[in-house]
Amino acid sequence: MTGIIAASPPVARISGVSLHYGKTLALDGVDLDIPAGKMVAMIGPDGVGKSSLFSLLAGARAIQSGMVEVLGGDMADREHREGICPRIAYMPQGLGRNLYPTLSIDENLEFFGRLFGQDAQERERRIAQLTHSTGLAPFRKRPAGKLSGGMKQKLGLCCALIHDPDFLLLDEPTTGVDPLSRAQFWDLIDSIRADRPTMSVLVATAYMEEAERFDWLVAMDAGRILATGTAQDFYARTNEPTLERAFIALLPEERRRGHKPVEIPARASDNEVAIEAQGLTMRFGDFTAVDHVDFRIERGEIFGFLGSNGCGKSTTMKMLTGLLKATDGQAWLFGREVENDDMATRGRVGYMSQAFSLYSELTVRQNLELHAQLFHVPKDIIPARIQEMAGRFDLNDIMEALPDSIPLGQRQRLSLAVAMIHKPEMLILDEPTSGVDPIARDQFWQMMIDLSRNDQVTIFISTHFMNEAMRCDRISLMHAGRVLISDTPTAIVEQRGSAGLEEAFISCLQEATGSTAPVADEKDASDEVAPSPIPVATTAKNDASSPHLQVSPRFSQRRMMSYARRESLELRRDPIRATLALLGSVILMFIMGYGISLDVEKLPFAVLDRDGTTTSENYALNLAGSRYFVEHSPITDYASLDRRMRAGEISVALEIPPNFARDLRRGVPVEIGVWMDGAMPTRAETIKGYLQAMHAEWLSNMSLQATGARPSSGAVNIELRYRYNPNVLSLIAIAPAVIPILLLLFPAILTALSVVREKELGSIINFYVTPITRLEFLLGKQLPYVVLAMVNYVTLVLVAVFVFRVPMTGNLLAMTVGAFLYTLCSTAIGLLFSIFMRSQIAALFATAIGTILPSVQFSGLTNPVSSLEGVGKAIGTIFPASHFVTICRGVFSKGLGFVDLTHQLMALAISFPILLGACAILLRKQER
């Protein structure tokens, strides 16, 4: 054994590697050689640095200090990383975290196949093989989001194996997966290894029983390596019969302190029913998630719920908590029927959901505090209670940490502490120990047992660990929404005649799926198809296993299209988004086209007429008769003038002085006082223009009446020619300029969110660990939104021409080329925003403030860029929208073509590579 290890060089060599997350030390000077061609398991509690080590090995995270060599080269060297990337496969922690839930199994696999440069034929062959050997073949069209946990993990494995990696990294692939699926998963790995003996596999696992089957083990704790060797070595060193016990023995003294085997005292039954369900049923559409489930749980009982993922356990629990309203049947807690707004009952129950659902923005302490307060724990005992929970769940060191920065196991402990902070009489716990290390699990169970036996707390718990199930007073096995069997653990083992509970369950499940196959709920139907042991044809594999041997090109269209295609599939699966994007812009075009009117009309005015003659009335009539002004009731005095102007009721007030008519006749100079509302300066300027023109017109009319001739109109005739828009219509000026705004806002927001979304939901990891380059990623993300934006452009132009009747006088092709360049820019702007943002909210906000103001105010919609000042001018000059506004107006109204618009088209053509280049430089291919 050792001879082989010494003979072939290790697949990975780690020396002196440390890693910090802020102040937290995740890895502390780790030295480790991982032997090639072996199944290596990394065991240890959560938060000891297993996942960090994995991400360093996969190249997903940047190395801070120390040396990581994988497949014979330094991982800090970018070239080497890119070179060996196709030879590594990395499956991150979490159920299907790197999968795309709306895409089908086939589509997910095709996405990865393309990333590794496979052509259609090769992809199809590989997908057929992989899905066949994993038993996923019958479900190839099903979206990944609708798969059970076990199936998701199998799909994740298929995605990792699609390119025949030499080094397979699986980070807790079976956490949260039921026993049957787990057994199938490992059989699958074994058969693949039998097929490709040179492949090295590194697995992190929390299930110690599983680890026993591996060739070589690495035990880790607190960022350090505790021990390495085979399982036999471990037993020999510690004198313990199981790996779980051996691991505990290997831990340093202070970690082991206080650990003792769990003891379960007998329970004194008092026959008081705490939870009762009768015919509880939940249907989602035509899918029955829970099918007439009955049970009675006594006060103080620990009731275990087992079953494959998606069998209805969580749904049943949600119905009990009142989160979901049962379709049929009834449930009682403490003898009261479950109502979803029964606050008193809620206060007596503690619930922990399967997915982590605490506030990641609050520290551990703040989370505990908030929940204590919401459950109305008296104020003076909250600090003591928090202290107590922190001590119990060993959270003291991380009280000020944020949940995102602590590992899964510690987060689970925090969730539990939160569920128990108000000392509930009943605990409903949905897989509380998934991903928690053995010591913590034992401590947790000791606590559950104390609560049950001493405080008569009823515990309703679901789990995948058989040794935990053994500790329950009674257990139920669920499958496909129905309870298969319900009894004490020992009775079940006896009844099935099995050696242990796991075996009893697997046989029970196989029996159920075998006998009920036709009516079995579809979700779990995969489990009935045992993984086929058919070895993958070796010759075929060898033919195909060489894509990574060729030097991967600097830019691969296939890889880019892989992202583009996936993005457009997701877009197509979310028709609301696409429709909203297309329809939304048309709606906005209407709103802005008709709504923004730069014509100032129907201005309310009133007159303070101190003269009261026909002449003074005539003056007011002159205004009121035009379409620009509307007369309101006369003003009586200054006070009312002031009040009405302040209230905004009138925009213009005229004061005609006493003796106006008489003075006019006599030729005595008179002055009309005019006040206008200056609150909106643009409007006031227009009012001023109107008033002056109408005043002059009135004078000229007066003079015509008095002398029979118009006064000379000045020394010069001025001929005004309103070009491009002879009637000075708002619509013609506005509609072409609105198109650039809309083609900026929607594509930018959609593109920005599409990237930040991957960051927030975790699938960004695929970008880190596959051979796709930054440019391919960016362009691939952009492409679908450019296409969407161009469709949008066509609709908007059609609306402008046929609905708004804006005449199109120039070269349509020139504008279309401009639109294409412009949408490239606007989507690149979205990408640029996405690089800086981590959360979707921030991305949304940043893109909104970064695009609305510049495009609406600084791009020439209302004021030409040349008239702007300061920041506005600087933005307007370089902002792509201002160039496209000129192009749109030019082609619509000014009859321009390519030659006239060369400057603007060039500017857009230059902006795009600059924006994209900035994105490519700023985007990181590794997590930091």
Add this chain to the structure above:
Amino acid sequence: MEQAINIYRLGIKELRSLWRDPMMLVLIFYAFSLGIYAAATGMPETLHKAPIAIVDEDQSPLSNRVSSAFYPPHFTQPALINLPQVDKGLDAGTYTFALDIPPNFQRDVLAGRHPTVQLNVDATSMTQAFTGGGYIQQIVQGEASEFLAGTRSAATGPVSMNLRARFNPNLTQSWFASLMEIINNVTMLSIILTGAALIREREHGTIEHLLVMPVTPFEIMASKVWAMGLVVLIACGLSLIFMVQGLLGVPIEGSIALFLLGAALHLFATTSMGIFMGTIARSMPQFGLLLMLVLLPLQMLSGGVTARESMPDFVQMVMLVAPTTHFVSMSQAVLYRGAGFAVVWHQFLSIIAIGSLFFFAALTRFRKTISSMT
């Protein structure tokens, strides 16, 4: 009482969450400081550096006089070009105005033949086209008659008009632009903070957690409304005092307290709107689109960009349902015209009515959709 305590505590949680998102804080700070500054100073005066070109085919003292009558800040230094360049310059949008002075202009003026000067205006820049056209006519006429008379005679008729602009005597654009930008940001931010935060809670599964605790949907919603409303209100108040009054030196006529009271009511309406939108959208991208669809009309059509009375009747009617319409008119009345409560009480009432409507609509939808959110 317990309800009030829950609402208070959940609100504190919202505030703490926001505090943990440094990028969001930076953006809020930007929106209410630099964002306001850019919007206020970037907007030109109505006739500011209007780009003008002159074709001088006369080259006489008079035509020179006319050319030199155009200067900043109203106009740019005129570009002296020849006739063929006129179309090109207008096409490219380099000039908004092109004035063509014909040959023998001075001679004809002196002879009283009223020569014709042609003024080409790019009417796609509507705002400038309107006001600028009038200015240029006046200037040309003025120069010509002054040249004739030797002095610029105030060509006053028997009746003169004494025009005074109230509330903003010099019609300074930044007074207007800065306040409108604050109002826009208040609306945008409050909708994003509540709506997007709701979607985020849903995507992260935390809403489920709240629902098993003894808190009601009403409490969850009310807490978001007060906490996010408060953040925006504080940002708005600080921005008004330090940016608008301080740095930009805009005089505020009315009572800031009254304005902030109105803003608080407005926030009640917009945060409720945000939650309402959060219950409709199923994912963040959908919310983003919905946001644009709601935000742009709110900004463009509530009287903050162009005057309401010029809009089609139908649009005016529909926009009465938008809280921004009343908020904009209230803000303009209070801040510019120094109106007191006696003047703006009916806008207050409208905002309260609309806010309650949105709040209860959102609450109903929130209750109804909450089980499907988990």
